[in-house]
Amino acid sequence: GENVEQHPSTLSVQEGDSAVIKCTYSDSASNYFPWYKQELGKGPQLIIDIRSNVGEKKDQRIAVTLNKTAKHFSLHITETQPEDSAVYFCAASITGTASKLTFGTGTRLQVTL
Amino acid sequence: GAVVSQHPSRVICKSGTSVKIECRSLDFQATTMFWYRQFPKQSLMLMATSNEGSKATYEQGVEKDKFLINHASLTLSTLTVTSAHPEDSSFYICSARDQGLRTDTQYFGPGTRLTVL
Numbered sequence: 001g002e003n004v005e006q007h008p009s010t011l012s013v014q015e016g017d018s019a020v021i022k023c024t025y026s027d028s029a030s031n032y033f034p035w036y037k038q039e040l041g042k043g044p045q046l047i048i049d050i051r052s053n054v055g056e057k058k059d060q061r062i063a064v065t066l067n068k069t070a071k072h073f074s075l076h077i078t079e080t081q082p083e084d085s086a087v088y089f090c091a092a093s094i095t096g097t098a099s100k101l102t103f104g105t106g107t108r109l110q111v112t113l
Numbered sequence: 114g115a116v117v118s119q120h121p122s123r124v125i126c127k128s129g130t131s132v133k134i135e136c137r138s139l140d141f142q143a144t145t146m147f148w149y150r151q152f153p154k155q156s157l158m159l160m161a162t163s164n165e166g167s168k169a170t171y172e173q174g175v176e177k178d179k180f181l182i183n184h185a186s187l188t189l190s191t192l193t194v195t196s197a198h199p200e201d202s203s204f205y206i207c208s209a210r211d212q213g214l215r216t217d218t219q220y221f222g223p224g225t226r227l228t229v230l
Binding site: 032034036041042043044045046049089095096099100101103104105106 | 117119145147155156157159162206208210212217218219220221222223224226
């Protein structure tokens with residue numbers, strides 16, 4: 001089955017700096033890669049996703065890149081703000097087959113003032 | 114994005130009792146919903162896939178007789194933890210699959226914190 005690895009497990013950046021979280025997946029058939037943000041005591045919130053027919057997607061301060069050949073994808077947050085502090089999870093799935101998500105282990109991002 | 118609700122948000126029960134958790138997709142129909150369990154500082158662990166009008170599909174190691182799932186309508190799935198014990202205490206999160214012509218995305222509920230005394 002699919003295996004998703006995520007690094008780093010913790011990340012501390014100063015406000016205004018950029019943050020990058022990286023994930024690798026094992027199943028070359030995976031074609032959908034969402035990123036979720038989870039605040040303490042809450043459910044995960046979808047922040048951006050990318051499908052295998054594109055290499056990069058951007059939404060304001062958040063961008064995701066996908067390298068299908070290397071089987072890795074990354075989340076980039078620019079101009080970080082304290083409210084970006086949370087746990088971020090990457091995931092991978094094969095759409096059209098019940099779309100079960102395989103999650104990475106999570107990255108705890110701390111944005112300091 | 115789409116909205117998924119869960120009820121209750123928090124429940125405390127005595128050992129041996131059963132607890133029902135509801136998951137609703139509020140602005141879309143979901144033929145497929147998922148139930149996850151999350152322990153502190155860990156990732157989400159998929160427990161089962163809930164299919165409207167049919168039996169749920171459970172992940173390996175998840176007891177189907179202990180975690181009863183019912184998906185009776187396109188907007189509601191329920192998870193019942195039967196004869197709960199302290200080791201069942203956890204954060205339970207559902208997600209609903211929004212599947213259309215140009216979309217196939219999972220949206221998560223806010224989670225239910227279960228504490229079994």
